[in-house]
Every structure is written in structure tokens, then in C-alpha cells.
Amino acid sequence: MTETDPRKDRILAAARDHFAAHGFEKTRLADVAKAADVAVGTIYLRYPGKAELLAGVLGEIEDRFAAAMDTPAIWALPWPERFQAVFRANLDLALSDPDLASLMGLAPFAMGVWRPGDRIRPMIVRHIMAGQASGALRPGFDPQIVAAIAYGMVEGALGELSVNPTAGPDQYLAQLTEAAQGWLLSRGAHAP
Amino acid sequence: MTETDPRKDRILAAARDHFAAHGFEKTRLADVAKAADVAVGTIYLRYPGKAELLAGVLGEIEDRFAAAMDTPAIWALPWPERFQAVFRANLDLALSDPDLASLMGLAPFAMGVWRPGDRIRPMIVRHIMAGQASGALRPGFDPQIVAAIAYGMVEGALGELSVNPTAGPDQYLAQLTEAAQGWLLSRGAHAP
DNA sequence: ATAATGAATGAATGTCATTCATTTTAGTAC
DNA sequence: GTACTAAAATGAATGACATTCATTCATTAT
Numbered sequence: 001m002t003e004t005d006p007r008k009d010r011i012l013a014a015a016r017d018h019f020a021a022h023g024f025e026k027t028r029l030a031d032v033a034k035a036a037d038v039a040v041g042t043i044y045l046r047y048p049g050k051a052e053l054l055a056g057v058l059g060e061i062e063d064r065f066a067a068a069m070d071t072p073a074i075w076a077l078p079w080p081e082r083f084q085a086v087f088r089a090n091l092d093l094a095l096s097d098p099d100l101a102s103l104m105g106l107a108p109f110a111m112g113v114w115r116p117g118d119r120i121r122p123m124i125v126r127h128i129m130a131g132q133a134s135g136a137l138r139p140g141f142d143p144q145i146v147a148a149i150a151y152g153m154v155e156g157a158l159g160e161l162s163v164n165p166t167a168g169p170d171q172y173l174a175q176l177t178e179a180a181q182g183w184l185l186s187r188g189a190h191a192p
Numbered sequence: 193m194t195e196t197d198p199r200k201d202r203i204l205a206a207a208r209d210h211f212a213a214h215g216f217e218k219t220r221l222a223d224v225a226k227a228a229d230v231a232v233g234t235i236y237l238r239y240p241g242k243a244e245l246l247a248g249v250l251g252e253i254e255d256r257f258a259a260a261m262d263t264p265a266i267w268a269l270p271w272p273e274r275f276q277a278v279f280r281a282n283l284d285l286a287l288s289d290p291d292l293a294s295l296m297g298l299a300p301f302a303m304g305v306w307r308p309g310d311r312i313r314p315m316i317v318r319h320i321m322a323g324q325a326s327g328a329l330r331p332g333f334d335p336q337i338v339a340a341i342a343y344g345m346v347e348g349a350l351g352e353l354s355v356n357p358t359a360g361p362d363q364y365l366a367q368l369t370e371a372a373q374g375w376l377l378s379r380g381a382h383a384p
Numbered sequence: 385a386t387a388a389t390g391a392a393t394g395a396a397t398g399t400c401a402t403t404c405a406t407t408t409t410a411g412t413a414c
Numbered sequence: 415g416t417a418c419t420a421a422a423a424t425g426a427a428t429g430a431c432a433t434t435c436a437t438t439c440a441t442t443a444t
Contacts, residue, residue, distance in 0.1 A: 007422095007423090023303070023304075028399090028400065028401090029400080029401065029402085030400080030401095030425095033425095038423085038424090039423060039424040039425060040401090040402085040424080040425065041402090041403080041404085041422095041423065041424055041425065042422080042423055042424075044401095044402070044403080045422070045423075049401075049402075050401065050402090105300065105303070106300070107300070108297065108298070108299070108300035108301065109300065109301075111215070111297070115355075141367060141370075142359055142363060142367075144352070144356065144358075144359070145349070145352065145359060145363055145364060145367050146367060148348045148349060148351065148352030148356075149345050149348045149349050149352075149364075149367055149368065149371060150348070151348050152344040152345050152346070152347045152348020152349065152351070153341045153344050153345050153348065154344070155344045155347065155348065156340045156341045156342070156343050156344020156345065156347065157337070157340060157341050157344065159340065159344070160336070160337065160340030160341075163307075164336065164340075166336075167334055167336070167337055171334060171337055172337055172341075175333060175334075175337050175338060175341055176341065178333075178375060179341060179371060179374075179375035181374075182371075182373075182374030182375040182376075183370060183371035183374040183375055184371075184374075199392095220430090220431065220432090221431080221432065221433085222394095222431080222432095225394095230392085230393090231392060231393040231394060232393080232394065232432090232433085233391095233392065233393055233394065233433090233434080233435085234391080234392055234393075236432095236433070236434080237391070237392075241432080241433075242432065242433090
């Protein structure tokens with residue numbers, strides 16, 4: 001029952017390469033088609049347009065980020081450490097492939113067809129709610145709002161990190177963790 | 193010595209209107225020209241291209257946000273309150289004109305010609321550094337990194353707020369303030 | 385006046401995304 | 415195998431703009 005469509009796979013892969021290499025506006029669908037060994041029209045049999053094609057690429061990437069936060073290992077972690085693990089998972093993935101960051105930066109070109117964070121934020125919400133239920137995280141905060149702000153924090157960190165490599169990723173990781181703990185941990189014992 | 197160029201002003205105003213109303217891709221330079229009572233070519237005498245025209249619009253807007261954080265009243269505030277005042281200034285401005293939010297969302301179309309936050313982040317950095325110098329804020333944190341993350345927080349909040357009006361702005365303001373205080377305030381007396 | 389300089393103009397150009405009439409492929413029946 | 419059909423693939427033609435640039439117009443200097 002699992003769909004298999006080699007042409008679609010080739011198109012998506014070619015699109016990923018071209019979008020990463022040239023950005024949205026400068027990638028020509030004709031080139032993507034050629035790279036995928038397919039005619040231009042064939043792309044339109046799979047995706048309604050260029051923006052949706054980009055959305056397809058971005059969706060795959062967001063799934064990878066969401067998955068990185070959803071491992072048994074992370075869910076098993078107690079709360080003070082879980083923050084760091086979640087943030088690290090994001091930073092590691094982003095740094096593991098420079099394309100990912102530049103690709104995610106193209107999100108707005110898919111505006112109206114794709115909402116950035118739609119796969120990632122629900123994942124954050126799940127973690128928050130679990131933490132609140134266990135009593136480890138401060139209760140009463142709206143998980144949706146917390147997730148939106150937390151998502152923004154990571155975005156901000158990744159954006160700056162990709163531009164200002166003066167400070168290493170560890171600095172960003174430390175700040176993110178620090179911020180989340182000071183903000184969200186139930187008032188009790190933290191590490192100094 | 194102050195430059196005056198009525199045509200440029202009209203072009204910028206018309207561009208702001210059209211970008212806000214139709215987004216980047218759907219605004220036709222021909223229409224902007226008509227609204228500004230100017231010929232298309234005249235736009236190119238002022239701005240190298242469509243993207244730079246958008247950058248001009250965005251620059252003006254960012255200046256307004258930066259200015260909102262830079263009032264004597266805010267600089268006079270002691271630290272626990274200053275967080276809230278700064279965040280409120282941003283939310284208020286964003287909410288005061290729905291165009292601002294949608295316009296800022298177009299930032300990526302000016303990619304390569306304009307870096308979002310370039311006017312706002314330095315302003316945040318100044319506040320952070322002042323706070324650290326006074327001892328009110330925890331020392332040792334790199335103000336650049338802090339600013340990037342804080343900027344992301346606000347972006348995240350504004351983005352969600354514009355989409356999910358279920359919770360009022362106050363909820364977002366409260367969370368932002370809470371997060372910043374827990375993260376950045378020197379360990380001493382806070383309000384409970 | 386007249387010429388010289390620079391700004392303004394908008395028709396012409398070139399570059400794609402998107403469409404769609406035509407061709408190719410794959411499946412089914414005989 | 416042959417004939418027929420439906421679905422998929424193709425790529426040339428179309429249309430929409432951004433951008434360019436040869437002309438026209440306005441200002442200032444002589």
C-alpha cells in the first residue's frame with residue numbers, strides 16, 4: 001500500500017538541490033525537470049506549482065527536525081536535561097547539513113501554501129504538555145504560546161549562528177537551555 | 193541639507209500600500225508607479241529593483257520598531273519592568289497597524305538585499321549591555337546571542353499572535369516577560 | 385535665446401512559470 | 415499478436431511581468 005513514484009522522488013530531490021544551490025527565484029523549473037530527467041509538464045502532474053514544490057521540500061525537512069525531537073532517548077530524559085537535548089537535536093541537525101538552514105530560509109516563498117513550523121510546533125507542544133503533566137514544568141502557561149516563543153528562540157539562534165560563526169554552537173545551545181530552564185522549570189532545585 | 197524628494201516619498205508610500213495589500217509577487221511595479229503618479233522607469237532611478245524597493249519599505253518599519261524601544265521613558269525604567277515595557281512597545285506597535293505584521297512577513301523577498309532585524313537587534317544589544325553594566329542582568333552572556341534569541345522570541349510570538357487570536361496579546365506579553373526575566377535577571381529578588 | 389545637463393518616460397525586450405494539444409506508454413480484451 | 419482505451423508524459427506556445435534604454439522634457443548656465 002506504500003506509494004512508490006520514482007519520478008516524484010527524482011523531482012523532489014532535484015528541486016531540493018536547485019533550491020539549496022540557487023534560492024527560490026533563480027531556480028528554473030526547466031532545470032529541475034532536466035535534472036530529474038523529466039519534462040516540465042510532469043512536475044505539474046505532481047505539484048500544482050513552483051511554490052508547492054518548495055513546500056514539498058520544506059515539509060520533508062521539517063519532518064526531520066520533528067523526528068529529531070521525538071526519539072525514545074529524548075522522551076526518557078528528565079526535565080532539566082530534556083531542554084538541552086531537544087535544543088541540541090535541532091542545532092545538530094541544522095549544522096549537519098548547511099543546505100537545511102538555507103532551505104528553511106526559503107519558507108516564505110511558499111507562503112500561502114505552507115506554514116513554517118506546522119510540523120515542528122506540535123512536537124514542542126507535546127513535550128511541554130508532558131512536562132506540565134509531570135509537574136516538572138510550570139503549570140498554567142499556554143503550551144501553544146510557549147511553543148511559538150520557543151520555536152522563535154531556536155529560529156533566532158539558528159539565523160544568527162549561520163551568519164555569525166564567531167561564537168560556537170555551544171554558546172547558543174547554552175543560552176537556549178538557560179533561557180528555557182529559567183522560564184519554564186517549576187520552581188525547585190536547578191543546577192547553579 | 194535634509195534631502196527632499198517628493199517622488200521618492202510617493203513611490204515608497206505607494207509601494208507600502210501595494211505590498212501590504214497584495215504581497216510581494218502580486219504587486220506590479222506598473223501599479224505602484226501609477227499610484228505614485230510616476231513612470232515605471234522613475235522607480236528605477238530611485239531603487240535598483242523591486243526587492244530593494246521592498247527593502248526600503250521594511251527599513252522604515254524596522255526603524256519604527258527600533259524607535260519604540262528607544263524612548264527616554266523606557267531607558268529610565270529599572271530592570272524587571274524594562275523587559276515588559278520593551279516587549280509591550282513591540283506588541284503595541286505591531287498591533288496598532290495590521291499592515292506592519294504582514295509587511296514584515298515579506299522580509300525574505302528582500303533576501304540578499306536586506307537582513308531582517310538589522311535595525312532592531314542592535315537596539316536590543318544596547319539594552320542588554322546597559323543592563324549587564326548596571327548589574328541588573330546576569331553577566332557573561334554574549335549580548336549578540338541574547339539579542340538574536342530574544343528577537344526570535346518576539347518574532348515567534350507575533351507570528352503566532354497574528355494567526356491564533358484565541359489568546360489575547362496580554363498572554364503573549366506575559367510569557368515573553370516571564371521568559372526574559374527568568375533567563376536574564378541577575379539572581380536576586382523577583383516578584384513571585 | 386540657445387545650448388548643455390540630467391531626470392523622466394513608457395514602449396520594447398527577455399525571462400520564466402504555467403498551460404494544453406499532441407504523443408507515448410501501459411493495460412485490457414479478443 | 416492486434417485493436418482499443420485511458421492515463422501519463424511531453425515540450426512548444428502563451429502570457430505576465432521586471433527590467434532596460436532610446437527619446438522626450440525640464441532646468442540651469444551661457
